[in-house]
Amino acid sequence: TRRMFLETFEKIRSNFARLFRRMFGGGSADILLTNPEEPLTSGVEIIAKPPGKEALPISMRSGGERAMISVAMMFAIYETNPAPFAILDEVDAPLDEANVDRFCTVVADYAKVSQFIIITHHKKTMAACDTLYGVTMQEPGTSTRVSVDLRDVRSSELVGAGA
Amino acid sequence: TRRMFLETFEKIRSNFARLFRRMFGGGSADILLTNPEEPLTSGVEIIAKPPGKEALPISMRSGGERAMISVAMMFAIYETNPAPFAILDEVDAPLDEANVDRFCTVVADYAKVSQFIIITHHKKTMAACDTLYGVTMQEPGTSTRVSVDLRDVRSSELVGAGA
Amino acid sequence: MRIVKLEMDGFKSFGRPVSFEFTAPITGVVGPNGCGKSNVVDATRWVLGEMSRKALRAGSSTDVIFSGSATRKPANRAEVSITFDNSCGTLPLSSRTVKITRRLQKNGDSEYLLNDEPAKLRDIKGLIEGTGAGMSAYSIMEQGKMDSLIQSNPDDRRRVFEEAA
Amino acid sequence: MRIVKLEMDGFKSFGRPVSFEFTAPITGVVGPNGCGKSNVVDATRWVLGEMSRKALRAGSSTDVIFSGSATRKPANRAEVSITFDNSCGTLPLSSRTVKITRRLQKNGDSEYLLNDEPAKLRDIKGLIEGTGAGMSAYSIMEQGKMDSLIQSNPDDRRRVFEEAA
Ligand SMILES: Nc1ncnc2c1ncn2[C@@H]1O[C@H](COP(=O)(O)OP(=O)(O)OP(=O)(O)O)[C@@H](O)[C@H]1O
Ligand SMILES: Nc1ncnc2c1ncn2[C@@H]1O[C@H](COP(=O)(O)OP(=O)(O)OP(=O)(O)O)[C@@H](O)[C@H]1O
Ligand SMILES: [Mg+2]
Ligand SMILES: [Mg+2]
Numbered sequence: 001t002r003r004m005f006l007e008t009f010e011k012i013r014s015n016f017a018r019l020f021r022r023m024f025g026g027g028s029a030d031i032l033l034t035n036p037e038e039p040l041t042s043g044v045e046i047i048a049k050p051p052g053k054e055a056l057p058i059s060m061r062s063g064g065e066r067a068m069i070s071v072a073m074m075f076a077i078y079e080t081n082p083a084p085f086a087i088l089d090e091v092d093a094p095l096d097e098a099n100v101d102r103f104c105t106v107v108a109d110y111a112k113v114s115q116f117i118i119i120t121h122h123k124k125t126m127a128a129c130d131t132l133y134g135v136t137m138q139e140p141g142t143s144t145r146v147s148v149d150l151r152d153v154r155s156s157e158l159v160g161a162g163a
Numbered sequence: 164t165r166r167m168f169l170e171t172f173e174k175i176r177s178n179f180a181r182l183f184r185r186m187f188g189g190g191s192a193d194i195l196l197t198n199p200e201e202p203l204t205s206g207v208e209i210i211a212k213p214p215g216k217e218a219l220p221i222s223m224r225s226g227g228e229r230a231m232i233s234v235a236m237m238f239a240i241y242e243t244n245p246a247p248f249a250i251l252d253e254v255d256a257p258l259d260e261a262n263v264d265r266f267c268t269v270v271a272d273y274a275k276v277s278q279f280i281i282i283t284h285h286k287k288t289m290a291a292c293d294t295l296y297g298v299t300m301q302e303p304g305t306s307t308r309v310s311v312d313l314r315d316v317r318s319s320e321l322v323g324a325g326a
Numbered sequence: 327m328r329i330v331k332l333e334m335d336g337f338k339s340f341g342r343p344v345s346f347e348f349t350a351p352i353t354g355v356v357g358p359n360g361c362g363k364s365n366v367v368d369a370t371r372w373v374l375g376e377m378s379r380k381a382l383r384a385g386s387s388t389d390v391i392f393s394g395s396a397t398r399k400p401a402n403r404a405e406v407s408i409t410f411d412n413s414c415g416t417l418p419l420s421s422r423t424v425k426i427t428r429r430l431q432k433n434g435d436s437e438y439l440l441n442d443e444p445a446k447l448r449d450i451k452g453l454i455e456g457t458g459a460g461m462s463a464y465s466i467m468e469q470g471k472m473d474s475l476i477q478s479n480p481d482d483r484r485r486v487f488e489e490a491a
Numbered sequence: 492m493r494i495v496k497l498e499m500d501g502f503k504s505f506g507r508p509v510s511f512e513f514t515a516p517i518t519g520v521v522g523p524n525g526c527g528k529s530n531v532v533d534a535t536r537w538v539l540g541e542m543s544r545k546a547l548r549a550g551s552s553t554d555v556i557f558s559g560s561a562t563r564k565p566a567n568r569a570e571v572s573i574t575f576d577n578s579c580g581t582l583p584l585s586s587r588t589v590k591i592t593r594r595l596q597k598n599g600d601s602e603y604l605l606n607d608e609p610a611k612l613r614d615i616k617g618l619i620e621g622t623g624a625g626m627s628a629y630s631i632m633e634q635g636k637m638d639s640l641i642q643s644n645p646d647d648r649r650r651v652f653e654e655a656a
Contacts, residue, residue, distance in 0.1 A: 008490055034480055043480020044487060050525065052303020052561040057550050058476060060503075063253065063634045064524025070472040077475075077490045078465055084327040084416070085348075086465040089367050090226065091472050093256050094634075096284055096523045111351035115328045119355045119363045119469070121259055129354030133346055135362045140215020141395020142341035143362030148354075171655055197645055206645020207652060213360065215396040220385050221641060223338075226469045227359025233637040240640075240655045241630055247492040247581070248513075249630040252532050254637050257469075259358045274516035278493045282520045282528045282634070292519030296511055298527045304560020305506035306527030311519075470638075 005039055008080055015076035023068045023102055026051035046073075063094040071103060075110065085115040092122050104128035126153045168202055171243055178239035186231045186265055189214035209236075226257040234266060238273065248278040255285050267291035289316045327416040330423060331409040336401030337372070338365040341392045364469050371466060373406040373428045375451050381468075388434060405429045407439075417453055426450055492581040495588060496574040501566030502537065503530040506557045529634050536631060538571040538593045540616050546633075556597060570594045572604075582618055591615055 013031050020029035027050045035042035048069055049055045058069060071091060078086070088107075092100050100122050107116055108128060118125060126132055132153065134146040176194050183192035190213045198205035211232055212218045221232060234254060241249070251270075255263050263285050270279055271291060281288060289295055295316065297309040328348070335343040339362040346353075346366065355363050368382050372390060376382060384390050394400035407427040410417065417424050419441075427439035438445045440453070477483050493513070500508040504527040511518075511531065520528050533547050537555060541547060549555050559565035572592040575582065582589050584606075592604035603610045605618070619629075642648050 005488065009487055012487065012490060040488075042484060044483040045480065046476055046483070050303075052300075054304065054558050054560060056558065057554075059550065060548050060554065062525040062529055066476060067472055068524070070475045073475045073486075074465075074467060074472070077486070080490055083465040085329050086467070087367050087370060088467045089364055089469040090257070091467050093469075094253070094284075094524070099524055107352065114465075115348060115350075116352045117329075117348060117355060117366075118352060119367070121257075121356070126354050126356055129352045130350035131352075132354040132356060135355060135357040135366065137215075137339070137358075137361045139341075139395070139397055140213075141217065141339065142398055143339040143344060143365065144342075145344050145346060146357075148356060168653065172652055175652060175655060203653075205649060207648040208645065209641055209648070216360075217393050217395060219393065220389075222385065223383050223389065225360040225364055229641060230637055231359070233640045236640045236651075237630075237632060237637070240651070243655055246630040248494050249632070250532050250535060251632045252529055252634040254632050256634075257359070262359055270517065277630075278513060278515075279517045280494075280513060280520060280531075281517060282532070284521070289519050289521055292517045293515035294517075295519045295521060298520060298522040298531065300504070300523075300526045302506075302560070302562055304504065305557075305563055306504040306509060306530065307507075308509050308511060309522075311521060 002040055009033070009039070011080045012076045015079045016072055019072040019076050019106075020048065020069065022106060023072045023099075024050045025102070027053070029069070029072070064096060064099055067091065067094045068099055068103075071106070075106065078110070082110075082113055085117070086110075087117045087119075089119045090121065092120055092125050095122075097124060100124045123153055126150070165203055172196070172202070174243045175239050178242045179235055182235040182239050182269075183211065183232065185269060186235045186262075187213045188265070190216070192232070192235070227259060227262055230254065230257045231262055231266075234269070238269065241273070245273075245276055248280070249273075250280045250282075252282045253284065255283055255288050258285075260287060263287045286316055289313070327414065328411045329408060330411045331407075332366070332370060332373075333407045333409075334366075334369045335405050336392045337369050337404040337406050338362070338390055338392065340365065340369070341395060341398045341401065367466060367468065369406045370408065370464070372404075373408045373426055374454060374464065375428075375447055388430065388432060391430060391432060400432075403429055403431045419453070424453075426453075492579065493576045494573060495576045496572075497531070497535060497538075498572045498574075499531075499534045500570050501557045502534050502569040502571050503527070503555055503557065505530065505534070506560060506563045506566065532631060532633065534571045535573065535629070537569075538573045538591055539619060539629065540593075540612055553595065553597060553599060556595060568594055568596045584618070589618075591618075 016031055017029055029048040032045045033039055033042040034045050046058050047055050048058050092103055095103060104125055120126060132148040132150050134148040135143055136146055138144055179194055180192055192211040195208045196202055196205040197208050209221050210218050211221050255266055258266060267288055283289060295311040295313050297311040298306055299309055301307055331345060331347050333345040334340040355366060357363055372382060379387060382390060391404040392401035407425055409423055409425045412424045413422050421441060425441050429437045438447050438450055440450060475486055496510060496512050498510040499505040520531060522528055537547060544552060547555060556569040557566035572590055574588055574590045577589045578587050586606060590606050594602045603612050603615055605615060640651055
């Protein structure tokens with residue numbers, strides 16, 4: 001209903017503004033109804049201004065920036081109704097090392113409340129996990145679970161093996 | 164025209180079959196016209212069978228497998244008409260380390276004929292390049308070129324810093 | 327309402343039984359391309375009642391049954407079980423753990439089990455969705471789908487917000 | 492017909508002149524998210540006559556002009572130059588190097604230069620495309636666009652093949 005939508009929208013909006021600043025280490029962002037008179041049929045505009053940059057349509061942002069903005073949006077929505085568990089499948093794929101770090105820090109925070117399962121190819125993300133499972137095909141075409149030692153990942157992290 | 168399309172199609176088809184085997188270290192793949200009677204309006208079916216696996220619709224393949232199939236397709240088409248230069252923007256993003264290696268080996272082969280410019284976040288891909296340029300924003304919002312020493316990348320590769 | 331365990335057998339690439347225990351706050355799942363990581367995500371969606379074949383990257387519903395490999399025959403049925411820790415009483419059942427099972431036969435016959443007893447899908451869905459006013463039972467971000475949250479189409483975007491409200 | 496040099500000034504995030512020399516068989520371009528790597532790709536497409544604003548990730552054609560930053564004023568015009576080594580005589584010109592320049596003013600005025608002399612876009616396009624029977628002048632695979640080569644829509648796929656034929 002209209003009031004419920006507007007209430008939730010306002011919550012997401014303030015969450016998103018705060019989360020964007022956290023993911024980008026500054027700057028500002030906002031979401032606006034293109035047609036505030038008709039919220040239930042209105043489109044939604046996203047304005048994102050990374051630190052030091054001008055506000056541009058988000059279609060002009062880079063692959064990694066869009067991924068960070070998506071993560072901020074995902075958690076902005078999540079905060080209005082935290083799910084007991086969340087599965088993230090390679091959301092860190094386009095991120096550089098500094099952004100993978102920020103992503104992991106934000107996830108670690110929410111992991112105090114919800115359980116996270118994260119699929120990744122990034123060593124930094126692996127190092128941020130509490131437990132690691134490997135999924136591989138020792139027999140071609142058939143999946144099996146293997147144990148992966150976090151200590152191996154973390155020590156290779158220390159010698160600068162990054163994503 | 165019909166004959167030209169069919170000739171090119173057959174070339175791409177045989178290139179693709181060979182390239183798939185190279186990218187996947189085996190298996191087989193094929194492309195077929197869904198309506199061979201009407202080649203100029205027919206759709207194209209792709210059948211891919213990685214080593215040890217059954218033939219499945221490619222929508223069921225993983226992100227990384229689809230990326231490898233796309234690379235095989237790109238070079239299959241490229242071989243019918245090699246362009247003097249090619250720019251690849253983060254095509255290796257979803258690949259695991261073994262697939263990044265195979266991708267780099269294939270690119271190195273074509274680089275004997277064409278000039279390649281590769282944008283990447285993967286250290287293994289960087290190590291396979293002859294020269295590296297860094298693009299960064301020392302002043303926020305303004306891009307500059309910086310020099311990146313391949314030797315730093317290659318030495319971190321030797322201590323096992325992977326993708 | 328934490329996940330305790332996920333077990334699959336005959337589902338997609340899980341040609342033999344595989345199980346995962348999720349006890350930590352953050353569990354990482356890693357491995358080479360095409361080896362089954364996203365299939366773990368599909369298994370979770372499927373056992374919780376996902377019907378959309380597109381969301382499961384399948385052409386027809388029986389496509390999720392293990393179709394065999396060079397060294398293993400196809401499976402006759404797909405089965406996935408998910409076990410939740412219910413000690414906080416979030417789910418309106420008396421048991422400390424709640425186990426949901428979904429099974430699909432080659433001929434299309436489908437069944438659901440709740441704590442190993444036959445159950446109806448709508449009861450299971452009601453269980454998961456009824457854990458509080460419009461509570462989101464789970465949050466899944468699929469591979470390559472993150473961009474859909476910031477769709478360039480303002481109407482698609484509004485739909486994302488509507489689902490949250 | 493190798494690229495020798497790419498220079499940009501006022502194009503997208505290149506608020507001040509930047510140039511790249513491409514002499515090696517494989518040149519890698521690396522750097523943090525959002526710093527301008529894909530903008531180098533956009534610059535290459537743009538100087539070679541790309542008109543599609545969607546392909547350039549722009550809303551309107553003047554969106555490619557550097558719009559300023561916290562510490563730098565917007566640019567009045569965008570300019571990109573690409574220089575090719577023509578010693579193999581691929582391009583039907585007598586000069587050893589061929590330089591193509593594209594300039595766009597804030598007011599929308601657009602101009603092209605060939606070896607620093609005013610030229611028409613169609614002459615430049617003819618030059619690049621006319622390097623042999625249907626020769627592909629360049630091959631660009633954009634970030635996130637690889638999947639379009641193996642589109643699930645059979646008709647989209649056929650279009651990919653048609654372009655090759
Ligand atoms: N019904 C099925 N029967 C057998 N194998 C299947 C079935 N459905 C999917 N697969 C297999 O699962 C593979 C894809 O697995 P999945 O998407 O989980 O990979 P992944 O580990 O996520 O890889 P990536 O890192 O590339 O994303 C397909 O290549 C296919 O071999
Ligand atoms: N007209 C413009 N004026 C100023 N800045 C612009 C303009 N157009 C694009 N940009 C900037 O370019 C950035 C995107 O750059 P680009 O896509 O090249 O990043 P990238 O290095 O490829 O990053 P990634 O690794 O995430 O793909 C935008 O964030 C924006 O700041
Ligand atoms: Mg996957
Ligand atoms: Mg980019």
